[in-house]
Amino acid sequence: MNSFILYNPTKLVFGIGETAKISQLVPAKARVLLVYGGGSVKKNGSYDQTIKALGRRKVVEFSGIEANPEYETCLKAVEVIKKNKLDFILALGGGSVIDASKFIAAAALFKGKNPWQILTSYGANVKEALPLGTVLTIPATGSEMNQNSVISRRATTEKLAFASDLVFPKFSVLDPTFTLTLPDRQISNGVVDAFVHVMEQYCTRPSDAPIQDGFSETILRTLVSEGPKALKKKDDIAVRSNIMFSATMALNKLICVGVPEDWATHLIGHEITALYGLDHAQSLAVVMPKLLEYKRASKGDKLVQLGRNVFGISEKSKKAAITKTIEAVANFFKKMKVGTEFADYKIDAKQAPAKVAANVAKHFAALGENADITPADVEKLLKL
């Protein structure tokens, strides 16, 4: 186990009806920017409960955050904050709304010339930020309990991330009820996204970290068990609760402490999304099984451990165990109704690998926990 810092000051408020607690969590005199996306929050009850809990506080609404939140849209929100002298941001929605709100919180108090520098500095020049709370409606990204944000800029077709301890949400309300009305596709994507988040932090090489490994395997087992149930029984609040808690724990900087991290699947997936418009989780489902197969030597020990502890695979031969484990990962994605082949999305599987690899090459020389996946490797692995 390597040295690490474990730090997460977000207060997670979990349970049915807990949105009412916002009345105590937001300062009584706060002037609030309420940020959301489209109309779904008005259908699932979260908007009404949030407005009620905010009571007599000054609230200005800002809707229209995109699925891949746009820089230009965020700047409009910053203008609204300045014009109305607002001092608290409440994000109501999924990872996109929360990511946007984090950027808005930092940009509103940014002293530099151009808030885009927040992203080009990966958050290093964020010196202050407005306080931020969230009401989560889509379990997937973990943004509700971490300090990360990804913002897109249409004008330049860039998609950049930043991180800052100053944008940890002060609180996040997780009411699984709000997830009952989600379309299947968002449940599927959320479960696959959370699964791959864990894999990026777990499926690297053994590093004598049984706490981190066991926590990761616990989240993976829970997603494998509960994910398919959520697609079958759409009113099971216990299943939705376990998925919601899993997705938060999958990326709240707990399971990664002191161990190597990969993230190649995400970085390759981002390019596929940029090129072909696949949902984020769909791109991950295409990449991960191929990447595991390509790196079966360096990831072999962890793949055997994954197979044994998550999928109950007990092949004596290491080779067979690895093969069965990679199959089990792909089968899980398919069971969640997320396709694992380019063909599933009507993409030409002969041309795509080279195109994706070329775009990876624009941003990275090498990927993975061992920094040994070059763009040439990306092309090869995507052909598997």
Place this chain on the structure above:
Amino acid sequence: MNSFILYNPTKLVFGIGETAKISQLVPAKARVLLVYGGGSVKKNGSYDQTIKALGRRKVVEFSGIEANPEYETCLKAVEVIKKNKLDFILALGGGSVIDASKFIAAAALFKGKNPWQILTSYGANVKEALPLGTVLTIPATGSEMNQNSVISRRATTEKLAFASDLVFPKFSVLDPTFTLTLPDRQISNGVVDAFVHVMEQYCTRPSDAPIQDGFSETILRTLVSEGPKALKKKDDIAVRSNIMFSATMALNKLICVGVPEDWATHLIGHEITALYGLDHAQSLAVVMPKLLEYKRASKGDKLVQLGRNVFGISEKSKKAAITKTIEAVANFFKKMKVGTEFADYKIDAKQAPAKVAANVAKHFAALGENADITPADVEKLLKL
């Protein structure tokens, strides 16, 4: 799973040599009270590294914190703070030193007549506290990453606890190197204490909380695997690292969220310690196997799960699985060289149960996750 709040703002700084980071973690102009117990911190290197990291800051030392920290001693520390106008507390040691420092932090700014009221109100009247950091030298209590403290008062033979979000340490440095020089007895006690902490939050009744259960089982498995190794190989830093991280995660308010908690073993154990002077962990090792046997009906499902997932017990008969699991718990304590019978401590096993039960009756009508362990039950179970 029940509704819950998950909140822990302590920054955990883990790794060899990380004490040096104190130079950045303590405000540059802080006036520091350095709290410790006896001389062990001067032998294991932690004192020298801490003093070096504090650099030119004003530091006043306060040593002599007892194994069960005394109210009267803490009040003396408060006087030192006031006299020297100190504004930061740095606790250097194990759970006792940290618990004392939490009380000192609250008492130093307490506006009421009598700081004892902090304990009689269970922390409800703590409105402010001095900031506190810790350098942990004994893995056991988890105090380095929670908001709890237990203080004793010799004059009245009372031992009371308090909790307040205001006494979460701002940071805790965990350098496993400092544990290499611990006597076996402290390693044994720490491992058993952490194991029982997890059990109090896990071994109750099923509540469809796979994340919490899996995290708990991970910590238990790690302690069962690493604990005996620490007694055999005394210079294995990887083993010490895993034990240290386990003990923190065992009681940092993570695994308890949304699930029932027991704590009967602790509350009965406290009376045994008060009556017979056993170490805290020794008292737990005497109580827990007997309590599990006595409550084998209501705890049966969780005991089977514990046996399967922690001890690899796969008996088909539920009765046999429960019996084997309880044996495995007792055997683990024995393997850690902590006796599980009154006789191991030269205590009369015929008289003790009634005496302990009588003292429990002074404080509690009933114990356990179902509040169904009366003092009469305590006497019966201790006779098992």
